[in-house]
Amino acid sequence: MAKIKVAVVGLGNCASSFIQGIEYYKSIKANRLPGLMHDEIGGYLPDDIEVVAAFDIDERKVGNPLHEAVLAAPNCTQVFAKSIQPSSVIVKKGPVLDGVSDHLQLYPADRRFQVSAKEACDVVAELKESGAEIMLNYLPVGSVLATEFYARSALQAGVAFINCIPVFIGSDPEWIRKFEQAGLPIIGDDIKAQVGATIIHRVLTKLFEDRGVQIDRTYQLNIGGNTDFLNMLNAERLAMKKTSKTEAVLSQMDVPLETKNIHIGPSDYVPWLNDNKVCYIRMEGTQFGGVKVDLDVKLSVEDSPNSAAVVMDAVRCCKLALDRGIAGALPSVAAYTMKHPLHQFSDETARLRMEQFIEGVIER
Numbered sequence: 001m002a003k004i005k006v007a008v009v010g011l012g013n014c015a016s017s018f019i020q021g022i023e024y025y026k027s028i029k030a031n032r033l034p035g036l037m038h039d040e041i042g043g044y045l046p047d048d049i050e051v052v053a054a055f056d057i058d059e060r061k062v063g064n065p066l067h068e069a070v071l072a073a074p075n076c077t078q079v080f081a082k083s084i085q086p087s088s089v090i091v092k093k094g095p096v097l098d099g100v101s102d103h104l105q106l107y108p109a110d111r112r113f114q115v116s117a118k119e120a121c122d123v124v125a126e127l128k129e130s131g132a133e134i135m136l137n138y139l140p141v142g143s144v145l146a147t148e149f150y151a152r153s154a155l156q157a158g159v160a161f162i163n164c165i166p167v168f169i170g171s172d173p174e175w176i177r178k179f180e181q182a183g184l185p186i187i188g189d190d191i192k193a194q195v196g197a198t199i200i201h202r203v204l205t206k207l208f209e210d211r212g213v214q215i216d217r218t219y220q221l222n223i224g225g226n227t228d229f230l231n232m233l234n235a236e237r238l239a240m241k242k243t244s245k246t247e248a249v250l251s252q253m254d255v256p257l258e259t260k261n262i263h264i265g266p267s268d269y270v271p272w273l274n275d276n277k278v279c280y281i282r283m284e285g286t287q288f289g290g291v292k293v294d295l296d297v298k299l300s301v302e303d304s305p306n307s308a309a310v311v312m313d314a315v316r317c318c319k320l321a322l323d324r325g326i327a328g329a330l331p332s333v334a335a336y337t338m339k340h341p342l343h344q345f346s347d348e349t350a351r352l353r354m355e356q357f358i359e360g361v362i363e364r
């Protein structure tokens, strides 16, 4: 089976987990390992994915081989792969644009990004030379200009696009049209992690709705110690993240809550948590006879493998679309894998539709 050639933008913790996962699941041919939503998709196994190009701006990553860069500071996620195969891919510097927030300067150098003094490369030329088929965007939250730059570069180089972050590209009709015209699939936006805060909050919301319990108020507080949480201390970068996370939950309600009764957001940065994310969800409702019910949930999870599990499937579905000559949005895949797709479904329906896409029962 041909490899799936991927270009990665932003070699942070999520990219590290994704690349480690390719190694970790190599043994899947011999025996089934836990943690995957699909062992194979259309015949593609996790280790059919090959990272052929990588872009970052950090001096501890740029100019270094991929297998070293994914383990370099400030990455702090768990190293679960016994080893990462030495790679001949050298990380290239991309343009910084709005990728790095000024407030990071206030924090210790080993916790934040350090911009390399090297010149930015020609991203389109690198993409073409590498033979990449799919670009994965893992930039920091708030990187609007940088995400648009990489999306344009993907279009120019003839590369499909998976947008793992909350900048609205894969859910934007205008960007979708551009990819459709270029004959390329696009999946976005903002990865919905395997068992993360969003899917738990959505499923509980649906449960309350289906069982006739009126939701009166809810919050979702998220705390972590990685650079994603450090970056998100800058409230100016958060608008789309809050929209993405809040709409993901509101979409599961027949009558959406008033804004004053729902609070969802990154809530604080605790350095010693590293890539461990702690999430508190509270739901207050009214059930039979007007009687009150409260539900409190705490989730503690390593943030980056949680997203990598889902990206592993999004990449293989994107490759299926390429193989089948399908361009533009893939609503079935986006609804299951992303927090902010073009069209929201319940997670049960989204899962069913993604299976139908994989089996070829529905086109997209």
Ligand SMILES: NC(=O)c1ccc[n+]([C@@H]2O[C@H](COP(=O)([O-])OP(=O)(O)OC[C@H]3O[C@@H](n4cnc5c(N)ncnc54)[C@H](O)[C@@H]3O)[C@@H](O)[C@H]2O)c1
Residues within 6 Å of the ligand: 009, 010, 011, 012, 013, 014, 015, 055, 056, 057, 058, 075, 094, 095, 096, 097, 098, 099, 100, 113, 138, 139, 140, 141, 146, 164, 165, 166, 190, 191, 192, 193, 196, 226, 227, 228, 231, 303, 304, 306, 307
């Ligand atoms: N962990 C999850 O479950 C999850 C879920 C959904 C979305 N996300 C999003 O995925 C993204 C990546 O998360 P992460 O934890 O890997 O973040 P991270 O901070 O660990 O990594 C970001 C990387 O981008 C690099 N970078 C910054 N500006 C750049 C530029 N202009 N060009 C190229 N590279 C640049 C940084 O040097 C760093 O290596 C974030 O936006 C995050 O919110 C994560």
